Amino acid sequence: MPVTPSGPQPLDRPSVVLVTGVSRFLGGNLAARLAADPAIERVLGVDTVPPSRDMLRRMGRAEFVRADIRNPLISKVIAGAGVDTVVHAALSASPGSSGGRTAMKEMNVIGTMQLLAACQKAERVRRVVLKSTTAVYGSGSRDPALFDESMTPKDLPSGGYAKDAAEIEGYLRGFARRRPDVGTTVLRFCNYVGPRIDTVMTRYFALPVVPTVLGFDARMQLLHEEDALAVLERAATHDLPGVYNVAADGVLMLSQAIRRAGQVQVPVPSPAVGPVGRLLRGARIVDYSPEQMRFLHFGRVVDTTRLKERFGFAPRWTTVQAFDDYVRGRALRPVLGRARLEAAERTVLRAAKVLG
Amino acid sequence: MVEKNGKGARVPEARVIPLHADDTGGRTRWRLGAGETRPRGRADREPSGRARRSDAGTSSSSSTSRTTTTPRPRPPADDAPPQTPPIAVVPDPEPPAWESALESALRFVRRRLAGDYPVDEFGYDPELAESVIAPVLQPLYQHWFRVETIGMQHVPDSGGALIVANHSGTLPLDALMTIQALHSEHPARRRLRLLGADLMFRLPIVGELARKNGATLACNPDAERLMGSGELVGVFPEGFKGIGKPFADRYKLQRFGRGGFVSAALRTGVPIIPCSIVGAEETYPKIGDVAPLARLLGAPYFPITPTFPLLGPLGLVPLPSKWYIEFGEPIVLDRYTPADAEDPMLVFNLTDQVRETIQHTLYRLLSQRRNVFLG
Numbered sequence: 001m002p003v004t005p006s007g008p009q010p011l012d013r014p015s016v017v018l019v020t021g022v023s024r025f026l027g028g029n030l031a032a033r034l035a036a037d038p039a040i041e042r043v044l045g046v047d048t049v050p051p052s053r054d055m056l057r058r059m060g061r062a063e064f065v066r067a068d069i070r071n072p073l074i075s076k077v078i079a080g081a082g083v084d085t086v087v088h089a090a091l092s093a094s095p096g097s098s099g100g101r102t103a104m105k106e107m108n109v110i111g112t113m114q115l116l117a118a119c120q121k122a123e124r125v126r127r128v129v130l131k132s133t134t135a136v137y138g139s140g141s142r143d144p145a146l147f148d149e150s151m152t153p154k155d156l157p158s159g160g161y162a163k164d165a166a167e168i169e170g171y172l173r174g175f176a177r178r179r180p181d182v183g184t185t186v187l188r189f190c191n192y193v194g195p196r197i198d199t200v201m202t203r204y205f206a207l208p209v210v211p212t213v214l215g216f217d218a219r220m221q222l223l224h225e226e227d228a229l230a231v232l233e234r235a236a237t238h239d240l241p242g243v244y245n246v247a248a249d250g251v252l253m254l255s256q257a258i259r260r261a262g263q264v265q266v267p268v269p270s271p272a273v274g275p276v277g278r279l280l281r282g283a284r285i286v287d288y289s290p291e292q293m294r295f296l297h298f299g300r301v302v303d304t305t306r307l308k309e310r311f312g313f314a315p316r317w318t319t320v321q322a323f324d325d326y327v328r329g330r331a332l333r334p335v336l337g338r339a340r341l342e343a344a345e346r347t348v349l350r351a352a353k354v355l356g
Numbered sequence: 357m358v359e360k361n362g363k364g365a366r367v368p369e370a371r372v373i374p375l376h377a378d379d380t381g382g383r384t385r386w387r388l389g390a391g392e393t394r395p396r397g398r399a400d401r402e403p404s405g406r407a408r409r410s411d412a413g414t415s416s417s418s419s420t421s422r423t424t425t426t427p428r429p430r431p432p433a434d435d436a437p438p439q440t441p442p443i444a445v446v447p448d449p450e451p452p453a454w455e456s457a458l459e460s461a462l463r464f465v466r467r468r469l470a471g472d473y474p475v476d477e478f479g480y481d482p483e484l485a486e487s488v489i490a491p492v493l494q495p496l497y498q499h500w501f502r503v504e505t506i507g508m509q510h511v512p513d514s515g516g517a518l519i520v521a522n523h524s525g526t527l528p529l530d531a532l533m534t535i536q537a538l539h540s541e542h543p544a545r546r547r548l549r550l551l552g553a554d555l556m557f558r559l560p561i562v563g564e565l566a567r568k569n570g571a572t573l574a575c576n577p578d579a580e581r582l583m584g585s586g587e588l589v590g591v592f593p594e595g596f597k598g599i600g601k602p603f604a605d606r607y608k609l610q611r612f613g614r615g616g617f618v619s620a621a622l623r624t625g626v627p628i629i630p631c632s633i634v635g636a637e638e639t640y641p642k643i644g645d646v647a648p649l650a651r652l653l654g655a656p657y658f659p660i661t662p663t664f665p666l667l668g669p670l671g672l673v674p675l676p677s678k679w680y681i682e683f684g685e686p687i688v689l690d691r692y693t694p695a696d697a698e699d700p701m702l703v704f705n706l707t708d709q710v711r712e713t714i715q716h717t718l719y720r721l722l723s724q725r726r727n728v729f730l731g
Contacts, residue, residue, distance in 0.1 A: 214561075356455065
């Protein structure tokens with residue numbers, strides 16, 4: 001096998017793409033986008049549960065394969081269909097919707113191991129794209145203001161989604177060493193928002209009374225769902241190996257975001273944050289894991305220079321625009337909306353004029 | 357050891373420098389003092405300053421520009437306000453001033469409540485810093501500490517620079533006052549972006565406000581990012597060793613860390629401006645330290661000042677010392693390349709140079725100071 005000095009052999013257009021996690025928003029919509037591309041011969045969507053009827057219709061000619069990536073059977077699917085590009089978008093961040101933390105960890109970590117094992121044996125696989133998260137950088141007071149791709153977290157994530165993602169990235173690095181002919185792309189996404197996507201963040205901001213940590217204001221970067229899909233699609237159809245931070249331009253402070261959504265912020269003293277989080281989780285309102293709690297303290301911002309310069313993608317929505325689009329799209333009922341604030345301003349002015 | 361020798365030897369020397377340096381400091385020296393009630397101290401200092409300036413007049417053109425600026429800051433203007441209102445009333449009697457003020461205040465509040473303001477990647481909130489934090493600190497700056505700045509012309513109007521200052525005073529008021537000095541007295545109203553210890557960002561409220569006021573973590577990536585984008589960055593390399601030193605050690609510079617700030621400046625090629633702050637040491641004289649309590653609270657020290665635990669919250673009122681902030685001649689690093697940041701000897705030498713400059717300036721300013729509270 002001729003090995004080019006650059007390692008992976010370029011694959012211009014993929015012909016058979018396998019997408020994991022198609023019953024979720026990103027996986028399903030990515031499959032739909034790829035299916036709409038006539039240059040791609042076949043699109044396979046894998047998940048343990050079937051996508052919604054609406055999603056299936058949108059996926060068009062993409063085929064749904066009900067399979068568990070934790071099961072070695074997945075290798076038969078990959079080898080049988082002659083898959084050349086694998087997009088692993090099944091990483092789950094919310095234990096609630098995955099049947100608890102244990103099941104989520106198994107799905108995330110064991111599932112990825114099986115999937116990569118299957119890819120390693122499949123001769124025709126040329127490209128693996130992993131949907132990861134910027135949570136791998138952790139979140140803390142000792143962090144630099146911006147993380148670039150070469151930085152490692154000050155404190156390794158102790159659990160939850162972030163730890164899963166860090167482990168999975170490790171497995172992918174191992175895979176890349178064993179299969180140098182396969183181009184691997186790791187996309188570290190920040191939090192997504194948008195009118196349609198359902199994440200921990202979108203549910204959090206939809207609370208009428210939003211609990212925050214007293215005396216802390218997190219810096220947040222957000223990414224519009226459409227931008228997230230566009231990045232995944234570009235990674236699946238172009239030869240762009242490497243690790244990339246994916247986030248929109250600009251920063252929103254947590255307090256600022258809550259104000260923009262017109263919700264009411266309720267600061268909770270740091271020691272009480274844990275119990276309040278557990279209460280919300282128990283009531284199945286918002287599913288907050290400890291690393292997301294830390295995120296609410298300090299937030300996290302990443303450097304996206306590499307995304308723009310090497311990956312060749314500039315997000316179309318800024319953080320603020322993405323957030324506003326989410327607020328509009330969800331038709332959140334603002335408690336302290338813009339209209340109400342303006343009315344209050346006019347009232348005060350009128351009253352002052354009368355008195356003066 | 358070297359430091360001790362240096363200090364011991366410098367005392368007679370410090371008597372000499374003030375005269376020589378009075379012409380750099382001369383401008384602002386008379387400024388705020390002019391309207392004050394200490395003519396005697398001034399009278400016996402003034403002639404020497406004048407004499408010095410006249411024979412130094414040939415030495416530099418900047419000294420002439422300084423003499424031209426001397427009349428500007430004379431404060432009679434402060435006594436003038438009673439005369440201005442009639443002029444202001446003349447043009448337009450229709451909308452009273454308070455109404456437009458209220459209107460803009462309401463607009464501001466509405467924008468804040470709607471989250472309609474920009475924040476940068478570091479969490480700096482320029483609107484909050486300029487419209488809320490700066491006006492709150494201004495009285496402290498102007499009337500309580502009566503800060504006098506010297507050598508403001510050394511701070512460039514644009515482009516990156518690194519201001520390195522001595523740290524003192526138990527609470528970092530010196531950091532806030534330096535921000536205030538540059539914001540209110542520099543012609544370009546520059547914003548100083550401070551580099552702070554991680555402990556600060558771990559504290560609730562303090563950490564949040566520090567970030568909103570433009571501070572970020574003291575680490576090389578952040579420092580280089582800020583300086584590289586043309587910001588004015590401030591750093592206190594002594595850290596807690598400096599700010600938490602006992603009162604007996606006042607104005608003795610502590611160790612300057614590992615010189616990380618020098619390598620950051622070398623990598624970005626920005627000048628280093630030494631900054632000496634006199635007066636901050638006396639705001640909260642730390643005469644004792646309850647180490648066990650500090651450990652319990654996770655703080656670097658638990659200070660005892662003449663007023664602090666004794667008078668309770670009243671002890672948090674800083675003593676009204678008179679402050680001087682002097683910005684020194686910039687140390688230009690143009691002739692070095694970013695690769696020189698890897699040369700430890702160069703980094704150490706530059707660190708020492710900056711440290712020595714600040715220490716000398718401190719001694720000089722101290723020798724000129726007659727009284728801690730009156731200047």
